[in-house]
Amino acid sequence: MTGVNPETIRYYETQGLMPAPPRSGGGHRLYGQSHVKRLSFIRRCRELGFNLDEIRGLLELVDGGAYTCSEVLDQTRDHIADIRSKIRDLRKMERSLLDMASQCSGKDVPDCPIVEKLWNA
């Protein structure tokens, strides 16, 4: 239903993100609507790049019930800053690589300027 692997769900249980659900007589986990919602929440957070610790924090806010916009927005802003920093790093890599690639003929010749640059920078 959520597109999350069963093993991942059980992993979330060990990590305290998902509650231990009731079991059938034979020991199978019996999930209800609330589990589906919670797991979907976790999945959406993961898709937005939150790590499990951050998600745990968000869940604690929600579970506590007494969260405020300001708390949530602070976390969100921090996370946006993280993402931007990652983007900056990647763009820097991209620029360097494009720069090196532009010096390279790409032909069937030895002594590539890319290798040269990496080796002797």
Added chain:
Amino acid sequence: MTGVNPETIRYYETQGLMPAPPRSGGGHRLYGQSHVKRLSFIRRCRELGFNLDEIRGLLELVDGGAYTCSEVLDQTRDHIADIRSKIRDLRKMERSLLDMASQCSGKDVPDCPIVEKLWNA
């Protein structure tokens, strides 16, 4: 000299990226200029986001001595594509987060629209 942790260098040795260097009588590793160069190469590749497998590939090309521009450029282009794909993913996250954040007052009030959206999307 290279800014790489000793433990990381030894790790690279176990992973076949760095050769086993000669040892002193007492068993200490004795590195020479060639090791410094190779390690610097690895470090620069890491900074450009290549993983150890890709670096192993590049080193094999270089060690073989018979590499061509076309081989190196192919690898580089693949890697640029990877980086761009990561950037796209991050920008998508950023957009979603900014969108959600813009709906949130950030004040000391309950019922945050960010949580609402994550919980009920």
Added chain:
DNA sequence: TTTAATACCTGTAGCAACTACAGGTTCAAG
């Protein structure tokens, strides 16, 4: 020349966030 501080040595375990088994049990459909 001794000694003390530092840097090295090996081997193992830990981090994140899962994934992939092995070896066994339970469930649901036919």
Added chain:
DNA sequence: CTTGAACCTGTAGTTGCTACAGGTATTAAA
């Protein structure tokens, strides 16, 4: 009632390191 799938627990693997523990080597100063 059987059979095949999905579940169960527990452990080990993935990536790229980092952090010990417990011991040895080196080196600079006294």
